Amino acid sequence: xxxxxxxxxxxxxxxxxxxxxxxxxxxxxxxxxxxxxxxxxxxxxxxxxxxxxxxxxxxxxxxxxxxxxxxxxxxxxxxxxxxxxxxxxxxxxxxxxxxxxx
Amino acid sequence: xxxxxxxxxxxxxxxxxxxxxxxxxxxxxxxxxxxxxxxxxxxxxxxxxxxxxxxxxxxxxxxxxxxxxxxxxxxxxxxxxxxxxxxxxxxxxxxxxxxxxx
DNA sequence: TCCATAAATCGAAATATCTCGATATATAGC
DNA sequence: GCTATATATCGAGATATTTCGATTTATGGA
Numbered sequence: 001x002x003x004x005x006x007x008x009x010x011x012x013x014x015x016x017x018x019x020x021x022x023x024x025x026x027x028x029x030x031x032x033x034x035x036x037x038x039x040x041x042x043x044x045x046x047x048x049x050x051x052x053x054x055x056x057x058x059x060x061x062x063x064x065x066x067x068x069x070x071x072x073x074x075x076x077x078x079x080x081x082x083x084x085x086x087x088x089x090x091x092x093x094x095x096x097x098x099x100x101x102x
Numbered sequence: 103x104x105x106x107x108x109x110x111x112x113x114x115x116x117x118x119x120x121x122x123x124x125x126x127x128x129x130x131x132x133x134x135x136x137x138x139x140x141x142x143x144x145x146x147x148x149x150x151x152x153x154x155x156x157x158x159x160x161x162x163x164x165x166x167x168x169x170x171x172x173x174x175x176x177x178x179x180x181x182x183x184x185x186x187x188x189x190x191x192x193x194x195x196x197x198x199x200x201x202x203x204x
Numbered sequence: 205t206c207c208a209t210a211a212a213t214c215g216a217a218a219t220a221t222c223t224c225g226a227t228a229t230a231t232a233g234c
Numbered sequence: 235g236c237t238a239t240a241t242a243t244c245g246a247g248a249t250a251t252t253t254c255g256a257t258t259t260a261t262g263g264a
Contacts, residue, residue, distance in 0.1 A: 003118075004115065007109065007112055007113050008113055008221095010109055011109050011110055011113045011221095012221090012222085013106065016105075016200060019200075019201065020200065023203050023204065042240075042241090043240070043241060043242095044239095044240070044241085052222095052223070052224090053223065053224055053225075054240085054241075054242090055223080055224070055225075055226090055241090055242080055243080055244090056222075056223050056224070057241095058240095058241060058242055058243080059222090059223085059242085059243090061241095062242080062243095074230090074231095074241090076230090076231060076232065076240085077230070077231050077232070077238095077239060077240040077241075078231095078239095078240060078241080079240080079241060079242090083203070085203060088201055088202070089202075091201075092194075092197065092198055092201060092202070095194065095197065096194055098118060098122065099121065099190055099193075099194060100190070100191075100194070101125050101185070101187060102125055102126070110251095113251095114251090114252085144210075144211090145210070145211060145212095146209095146210070146211085154252095154253070154254090155253065155254055155255075156210085156211075156212090156255095157211090157212080157213080157214090157253080157254070157255075157256090158252075158253050158254070159211095160210095160211060160212055160213085161212085161213090161252090161253085163211095164212080176211090176260090176261095178210085178260095178261060178262065179208095179209060179210045179211075179260070179261050179262070180209095180210060180211080180261095181210075181211060181212090205264100206263100206264085207262100207263090207264085208261100208262085208263085208264100209260100209261085209262085209263105210259100210260085210261085210262105211258100211259085211260080211261105212257100212258080212259070212260095213256105213257080213258070213259085214255105214256085214257070214258085215254100215255095215256090215257100216253100216254085216255095217252100217253090217254085218251100218252080218253085218254100219250100219251080219252070219253100220249100220250080220251070220252085221248100221249080221250070221251085222247100222248080222249075222250090223246100223247090223248085223249100224245100224246085224247085224248100225244105225245095225246095226243105226244085226245090227242100227243080227244075227245100228241100228242080228243070228244085229240100229241080229242070229243085230239100230240085230241080230242095231238100231239085231240085231241100232237100232238085232239085232240105233236100233237090233238085233239105234235100234236085234237085234238105
């Protein structure tokens with residue numbers, strides 16, 4: 001739990017919005033039939049929704065991953081990203097701990 | 103409650119440490135006798151502890167204030183800063199709301 | 205009024221972040 | 235092996251943040 005990295009990753013409105021979108025798979029187009037049983041969303045779908053370049057979104061997902069907010073799983077040519085709820089909770093606990101009085 | 107501004111203010115290790123120091127007045131030198139009944143810590147004491155320039159600390163306290171993490175009160179030539187516990191709690195609730203699923 | 209002190213503001217250099225297009229890498233199918 | 239597609243990485247320009255010293259503003263006291 002690297003607070004520095006996590007807060008830095010959150011310090012961007014698009015990255016925060018991506019984390020929100022990932023709460024619900026139905027924020028994105030339906031998965032391809034062959035991916036029906038996989039969790040997570042591929043980079044291209046996130047890019048399409050965020051309306052930023054492919055390289056920017058790839059970079060953003062890397063930052064969110066390093067911060068522990070998402071995990072990725074590669075299947076063929078696709079990388080699927082999904083939220084890491086446990087780590088997100090751990091981050092919130094850490095921020096509370098740092099901010100709340102004694 | 104401007105999440106953008108608040109996260110940005112937190113996105114700096116010195117500013118986070120200042121917020122921690124302000125949890126406990128005894129992290130700083132004792133107040134002058136004529137300030138004994140005042141809450142908060144003057145800029146010079148914070149600067150001394152943070153070991154950054156006066157202008158930097160003044161700027162930082164301004165950012166923390168705009169973010170709602172501290173309030174200031176001027177008494178004579180001194181400005182006393184102290185934590186705004188209610189706003190800090192409100193921020194934590196807002197971050198939770200934004201990050202936590204559903 | 206003049207001086208001293210505390211804090212805020214200004215202007216600038218160094219560094220970091222944002223965002224892009226181009227290129228590289230990995231994989232799938234022919 | 236060749237081609238197409240998905241993603242990652244690279245290099246760079248634009249913008250933002252960090253931090254400073256110098257200056258300005260506000261106040262208090264001789």
